[in-house]
Amino acid sequence: MSNGKLQQITLFSNQPLDNVKEIVNEFGEKIIRVDGEIPAGLPVKDGDRFLFISYDQSILTHGLHKYPAKFFPKLPRWLIKRYSKEGDTVLDPFSGSGTTNIEALLTKRHSIGIDVDPFSRYLSKIKITPLDEKELQSAQKYLLRCILNYKPSKVLKKDIPIFPYRDNWVNREIILELAYLKKTIESLNTSDDIKDFFRICFSSVIRAVSNADDNCTRTVIRKKLNKKVYPADALKKFTGVPREKELRLAA
Ligand SMILES: C[S@@+](CC[C@H](N)C(=O)[O-])C[C@H]1O[C@@H](n2cnc3c(N)ncnc32)[C@H](O)[C@@H]1O
Secondary structure, three states, X not given: OOOOOOOEEEOOOOOEEEEEEEEEOOOOOEEXXXXXXXXOOOOOOXXXXXXXXXXXXXXXXXXXXXXXXXXXXXXXXXXXXXXXXXXXXXXXXXXXXXXXXXXXXXXXXXEEEOOOOHHXXXXXXXHHOOOOHHHHHHHHHHHHHHHHOOOHHHOOHHHOOOOOOHHHHOOHHHXXXXXXXHHHHHOOOOOXXXXXXXXXXXXXXXXXXXXXXXXXXXXXXXXOOOOOOOOOHHHHHHHOOOOOOOOOOOO
16 A cells, blocks of 8 residues: 555455545545445555545434534444444443444344443433334324414423523523423323433424524533524424424414
8 A cells, every 4th residue: 555556445355445545635645535335344454544434424313412522323333344243242332322322223233332421321222212103203293283382371480490591591482482392292192212202302402592602512602692593493493494484383
């Protein structure tokens, strides 16, 4: 690889790999660029440097909820295929949002995820738990019906949580919408797995509709707010209705 010429990368069997190329970066360094799926048999030598281009970071449940420093799914998929076989057990001792566990499931391996953070364990469990499709659809219909019938007056004082600086973090209309969504999810007459799924969907919209800066990893409010949040945004985000579209709520 270091004889000055760029080489076609081949598998151990000498079969050429179309999506793997040796490139030279702006500093003149050779890098192996892999576009898409990483072949299990990709040759790796000491000192090799890779650029992996990934296109499926949000497929299936991978995209559910933010989590710091998530793997791109192709990375654990590659390592699982490379170093284990179907029926084996894969361990991720810092499993975070469960990317490795999802990939283990998809590649027919058992898996164990360990994480010190209870939220990580909760999120991972939700991402790998199969749900009953009919039950899920009927819960979804129920939630939509309730959301379409939303009125601020349906939210009682006891539905609104108290926490420090609440009214700075979240606008009043949004607090009411979030409280209503939470209450509606809790009122679902379904299995805990379905409720947990909607609880995590609910959690995933909170930051976007709060006054927190979306571009900062830490949760902070800028003195001069750099985003606008409008009434109905929490309901729209939760249901997946784009902001430009109207959600026809009860008068
Ligand atoms: C970068 S995240 C892993 C992200 C994961 N690869 C994914 O795709 O979502 C690192 C994780 O290690 C966990 N962690 C840190 N120290 C730990 C410890 N001593 N024991 C268990 N988990 C730990 C953190 O809670 C965090 O979830």
